[in-house]
Amino acid sequence: MRVLVTAGPTREALDPVRYLTNRSSGKMGYAMADAFARAGHQVLLVSGPTVLVVPEGVDFLPVESAAEMFEAVKRHIGRMDAAVFAAAVADYRPAAVSEQKIKKTGETLTLELVRTPDILGSVRGEFGFTGTLVGFAAETENLLANARIKLERKGCDLVIANDVSKPGIGFDSDRNEVLLVFPEHVEALPEDEKHHLAPHIVREIERLAAERGR
Ligand code: CTP
Numbered sequence: 001m002r003v004l005v006t007a008g009p010t011r012e013a014l015d016p017v018r019y020l021t022n023r024s025s026g027k028m029g030y031a032m033a034d035a036f037a038r039a040g041h042q043v044l045l046v047s048g049p050t051v052l053v054v055p056e057g058v059d060f061l062p063v064e065s066a067a068e069m070f071e072a073v074k075r076h077i078g079r080m081d082a083a084v085f086a087a088a089v090a091d092y093r094p095a096a097v098s099e100q101k102i103k104k105t106g107e108t109l110t111l112e113l114v115r116t117p118d119i120l121g122s123v124r125g126e127f128g129f130t131g132t133l134v135g136f137a138a139e140t141e142n143l144l145a146n147a148r149i150k151l152e153r154k155g156c157d158l159v160i161a162n163d164v165s166k167p168g169i170g171f172d173s174d175r176n177e178v179l180l181v182f183p184e185h186v187e188a189l190p191e192d193e194k195h196h197l198a199p200h201i202v203r204e205i206e207r208l209a210a211e212r213g214r
């Protein structure tokens, strides 16, 4: 299969020296890209800034902002058989990027933020993607219910849900504990290294793709 994987955080510029971001390390997305490549698939990794080494045999497209990730996915999704959206995309960006470094003046500073495009949410409708589609859901409460809403709303075949409030797993960790949320059933994977979870999830995605007939 040709597989697109998004990974890492995005950076939303505020001024020439500052940005908004989140705690994503990119480890889960890179582990997925690596597991796909090891299973013999052709992988394009679209990644926000991380300190990770690009897995061997994986094509790499680095991006910074949500807008750049959106454009990269839009350009490449058409020729993919499957796509996995592991990136922790910033939901909001500063409404304006200051050309000069913002100086400290008053005692408080209020930022105006505007929504970024929902990349995964654009894949089925706007981009017309008909391949196997996998999203992640990062939640701190109501894990299963929220993941089911994302599965339905974004037209996914699978949502990988993780509770990012649990210490030692999920964001910025080598370990994770996830629920695989399919339209008709749910599979709980016990806590493990991201590098052990990824090949298992890849096999599930291979099965979904085979069912879809591509
Ligand atoms: N996602 C995306 N583009 C965005 C936001 C999210 O592609 N602008 C993708 C993520 O990569 C993930 C899925 O959508 O696969 C769910 O991300 P998440 O942050 O859990 O959900 P949101 O839809 O952003 O909703 P919220 O943060 O309000 O829970």
Ligand code: CA
Pocket (backbone or CB within 6 Å): 089, 090, 091
């Ligand atoms: Ca979000």
